[in-house]
Amino acid sequence: MWKRVDKDMGGVAATLDYDAELMIRVREGDGACFGQLLEKHRAPVIRFLYRMVQNQAVAEELAQEVFLRVYRSRSTYEPTAKFTTWLFRIATHLALNALRDGKNQRLETRLEEEWSEAPACQVSDARPSAEQALMRQDRLEEVRRAVAGLPEKQRAAVLMHKYEEMEYSQIARALNCSESAVKSLLFRAYETLRARLAHMASVQG
Amino acid sequence: MKCPMQSGETAALLAYSSGKPDAARAAEWEQHVESCSACREFVAGQQAVWQALEGWEAPPATDDFDQRLYRRMELERVRPQPWWARVWRPSGSRLVRRGLPIAAAAGVLIVAGLMLERPPATRAPQPRSPQVDVLQPEQVEHAFDDMQMLGDFTRATRSDAAEL
Numbered sequence: 008m009w010k011r012v013d014k015d016m017g018g019v020a021a022t023l024d025y026d027a028e029l030m031i032r033v034r035e036g037d038g039a040c041f042g043q044l045l046e047k048h049r050a051p052v053i054r055f056l057y058r059m060v061q062n063q064a065v066a067e068e069l070a071q072e073v074f075l076r077v078y079r080s081r082s083t084y085e086p087t088a089k090f091t092t093w094l095f096r097i098a099t100h101l102a103l104n105a106l107r108d109g110k111n112q113r114l115e116t117r118l119e120e121e122w123s124e125a126p127a128c129q130v131s132d133a134r135p136s137a138e139q140a141l142m143r144q145d146r147l148e149e150v151r152r153a154v155a156g157l158p159e160k161q162r163a164a165v166l167m168h169k170y171e172e173m174e175y176s177q178i179a180r181a182l183n184c185s186e187s188a189v190k191s192l193l194f195r196a197y198e199t200l201r202a203r204l205a206h207m208a209s210v211q212g
Numbered sequence: 213m214k215c216p217m218q219s220g221e222t223a224a225l226l227a228y229s230s231g232k233p234d235a236a237r238a239a240e241w242e243q244h245v246e247s248c249s250a251c252r253e254f255v256a257g258q259q260a261v262w263q264a265l266e267g268w269e270a271p272p273a274t275d276d277f278d279q280r281l282y283r284r285m286e287l288e289r290v291r292p293q294p295w296w297a298r299v300w301r302p303s304g305s306r307l308v309r310r311g312l313p314i315a316a317a318a319g320v321l322i323v324a325g326l327m328l329e330r331p332p333a334t335r336a337p338q339p340r341s342p343q344v345d346v347l348q349p350e351q352v353e354h355a356f357d358d359m360q361m362l363g364d365f366t367r368a369t370r371s372d373a374a375e376l
């Protein structure tokens with residue numbers, strides 16, 4: 008899906024991905040290509056935002072804003088980076104702002120209710136016994152709290168690294184920092200997570 | 213192989229822990245981790261973290277997500293955003309986003325410079341205090357009275373001396 012183009016951007020020949028090509032077609036007025044981008048990236052963006060703010064309603068609201076901004080920017084879009092990097096840069100920016108504004112605090116009660124009412128949707132195993140389900144729910148709650156306890160930038164870096172499998176350079180662009188800063192963020196974040204979650208290894212077996 | 217915990221190759225150690233080591237050095241890594249207790253502990257702890265994180269699934273999008281989005285896009289098409297929202301959006305023109313703060317900072321510096329460079333206004337001569345004008349004749353009168361009293365006193369002492 009990768010394509011090398013000769014287009015020179017600021018003196019550096021850029022490698023254009025398929026998504027960026029779609030976005031260029033959106034810029035040229037092809038609305039169907041926006042639909043394709045939405046179809047492909049909707050789930051990862053919502054997943055990322057959900058794990059960032061830990062509230063489904065807020066995550067969806069933010070994801071809508073992400074795609075709205077993508078659509079609004081179509082006329083000025085320049086493929087200077089991988090499309091996913093740009094998309095996650097917008098998503099990260101919105102998530103960090105929402106966390107700083109305390110937007111998800113208002114729905115904290117709803118979050119707690121969500122967790123107590125709907126454990127089934129969070130658990131991978133289809134039919135666990137009641138005891139297993141409770142244990143799994145406890146472990147999940149511990150994971151959720153450990154991730155929520157990370158500083159915002161470390162959290163974003165871990166989520167992009169672990170779940171979206173993004174490279175250090177992509178995470179750096181999304182977080183607007185250097186690659187060495189990303190390495191440092193990840194090292195500190197995983198150090199904290201190891202201290203909080205390493206004991207789960209024996210339990211998970 | 214030098215211990216990555218000491219050489220600062222933590223990114224490579226993370227990659228090894230996640231099961232994606234540098235293919236060319238995989239065997240070398242394997243050998244080192246087996247012999248190094250610190251790295252073994254790191255890898256075991258990190259693998260537990262990966263495993264714990266993998267169990268955390270996010271719920272899928274609600275069914276009407278796209279519908280709501282397209283409705284909002286349609287609303288924006290009908291009612292475009294105000295100019296300031298278009299300028300300040302994070303995904304907007306890089307030139308505008310970078311240029312505006314620089315222009316604002318330059319503006320502040322110019323204003324500050326002008327204020328500092330402006331020559332101090334020449335001080336207008338202070339009008340004499342009206343209080344001084346009022347008191348001055350009184351002071352003169354007092355001075356005359358004092359001189360009169362001193363003169364009287366001198367004369368009185370002289371006449372006393374003559375009588376003696």
